[in-house]
Amino acid sequence: MSVKEAYGKEMEVELEVAQVKLKMLRALTASLKLEDGNEHARIIDSAELKVIDMRSRLRKLDRAQGNTWQQVQNGVEEVWAGLQITLNDVHTGFGVK
DSSP: OOHHHHHHHHHHHHHHHHHHHHHHHHHHHHTSOHHHHHHHHHHHHHHHHHHHHHHHHHHHHHHOOGGGHHHHHHHHHHHHHHHHHHHHHHHHHHTOO
């Protein structure tokens, strides 16, 4: 397995974990008062858009030839960092670790 393939698989697993967390948080949001729930829902929506962006970038990574995958990797890392920040913000709002 190449470094590119290993990295892609690792990020896919991380993304799956993030999606499970988002589903859990979305379910928690449904139980909140309208005002609080709406704010959390907006943050979760933002995170889900980042998941879509991340999936797209991972597909590009998979198709990248030669060393160009490292350029795509930078974009993946950027989106992943933003997604992690958003997840941490939501977790903080819910008091979830």
